[in-house]
Amino acid sequence: MAIARFWRETPRRYNLGGSRCTNCRTVYFPPRSVCPTCSTHRQSIGKLEPFQLSGEGEVITYSVVHDAAEGFEMQVPYVVALVRTREGPTLTGQVVDVDPHTVRIGLKVRATFRKLREDGRAGVIHYGYKFAPADSGGAAPAPRGPRGTAPVAPGPGAGAARA
């Protein structure tokens, strides 16, 4: 993956930085700059604020992957799940620190900070969120300070929900 592309996505991948429409309170991840939920999109222009997801959620569906994507060969079999976050948006992510056979729909999970992939043995290491069972320790991302801002940028396939 291009260094610049991943770097631009750092606020989302590291800290679950999304956005929230101050007009209708809908939360988006990845962040959006225009709210598609508001009856006229124009109402929402300039009204989306940075919003950090808590990282808490539950598995709504999942797959156990046996034929690994490149770079994931050492982790087979591994679980990829759709996680409905507490704030509403649905995220796709790997579920780690768990026996794949024990993953069930409804499993409570929390976001954890993990290595996502490496660009070969000499390249950049990419980090970001995955999910782990909620009782397995660690902590969700710390709340952002008043000066901590997640950039708001349009993202394809944004999950949305009211919060």
Add this chain to the structure above:
Amino acid sequence: MDAGIVSYGAYVPRYRITPEEIGKVWGTDGTAMGQGLNVHRKSVPAPDEDTITISTEALRTALLRGAIDPQELGAIYVGSESHPYAVKPTASVVAQAVGATPNLTAADFEFACKAGTAAIQTCLGLVASGMIRYGVAIGSDTSQGAPGDALEYSASAGGAALVIGRERVIAQVHRTLSYTTDTPDFWRREGQRYPSHGGRFTGEPAYFRHVGECARRIMEEVGTTPRDYAHVVFHQPNGKFPQRIGKQLGFTDEQMRYGLVTPYIGNTYSGAALLGLANVLDRAAPGQRILVVGYGSGAGSDAFDIETTDEIARFDRSYGLPVQEYLDQGIELNYATYAKYRGKIHMGGT
């Protein structure tokens, strides 16, 4: 000293392996090896865990527990001998991942197993001088021993983060003192995958001399004796060395009880003394005195005379897990899976 511990967090990867399982592969009596080292299980990082991820998890817990705004952090120092990059800091990734960037200083520390305690000293200086409000010292490692080497029975992964400050201090640091010499007991040359060590030379002239001298000198300077401390934490490359130095100095098993975590998770290197301290802080009552003596090969010791305050009774530990749960929990691996997770299997290609 006008500075102390404001908050702390610990993180240990979930996987474990026993000395018996390792011994089966190398044709040695793993049970005897485990008993000799007083290491009964060691932690193993998942393939997607490293010093950066462990440090981040520990610091996120510390920030949530202390209700600390990450933007108030003036420094993050990560001590480790397994930084994922040779050039590019661990600390800048951790700072970004906890939301502390950009108005802070950050750097990686390296001094074998005592880089984390060196980071504490640096933060104490910056905080006490008024240069920063909060400083973060992290000790974290995913250490490796060469396959079949004695180190393989103990080298593990884990870390802890301490937030140092002057407000809402849960444990005041009265004094810190170091003892440093050029002693080649353990090293890893640039480009080498696994460390080398001097065998029995790592004992008397290295660990015992430095830890013993450092502990005696700090007690002499602050005018204390072992009886004044409720808890003592030593660097713990195995479960045996800290027990022996503790007895030599006059500490009881009860004083050493909570500061000793290596028998259950192995030697977490830069994380070891800090995880022992975190386990003590999980249980400490107000007004208890704690002696911490770290050790790093090469060689040096850092000692800290610490006393818990009334604030520790109000400290919110509801985020993250107490260290005891990391000592108790775990998913046990067989050697083959452990070798795969630790990258010990040559897969071919480049």
